[in-house]
Amino acid sequence: MSGEFPRAGFWRRxxxxxxxxxxxxxxxxxxxxxxxxxxxxxxxxxxxSLNGAEDVSALIQESLLLSSVRSALLVTVALVFFGYFWTKSGQTIGMRAWRLKVQTNEGCLISWPQSIVRSLSALLGLGNLVVLIDFKNKKALQDYISKTEVVTLTKEENKRIYRELD
Known part of the structure; x- marks a missing residue:
């Protein structure tokens, strides 16, 4: 655990x-x-071709291939969103607003493979429920699986990280 900042609780997450x-x-x-x-x-x-579909949207809905491509694109958007922010500064837009930072257990920025594992193992956010019963460590399922932690920053540290992005 990072000694510098406390781990974040459920409601901030x-x-x-x-x-x-x-x-x-x-x-x-x-x-x-x-x-x-x-x-x-x-x-x-x-x-x-539309193959009898009413419109493009109906075609995508009816085609297993086209709907699978759409689903893959949407998963990719989420993975890239989290991966980009977590690997660049440790903070997404929401994390910055709530002064949270994801980092390795050693206090470093996480890697792209860690961000992908973390995103997929979060189970659409349900992995955070583990924090409610893990009083001692305050770690979510995705924290354990990806060997990361989420800490609550001071206002000053949050501002410092934001300024470094420029």
Missing amino acids: FASLVYDTLAIIAFAMLTVVLYLFAVQGLITLDVI
Whole structure:
């Protein structure tokens, strides 16, 4: 455990996740719009056809391949969102607002492989429920699996990290 900052509790993590979910929804909406345009472009170029579907959206919904590609894109958006912020500063948008930072157990920034493992093992945020019963360590399921921790920063340290990003 990092001796410098205390580990974050459940409610701070939850509030941070709400903020980040809103940001991810915005990126997901943009991704879906771009994907719809791409599929429409393929239809226009006669690469694929509507095959009796009412519109592009219905075609994607009816096609296992197209809906799987859309799902893969949305998962990728979430993984890239968290991975980018966690590996660059240890803080997502929501974490910055709630003065949280994810780091290795040794206090360093996490790696891309750790961020992917952490994201996937979070189980859409449900992994944070472990914090409610892990009174001593205040670690979530994803913390244990990815060998990371989430700490609560002081206002000064939070500002310092933000200034270093410039």
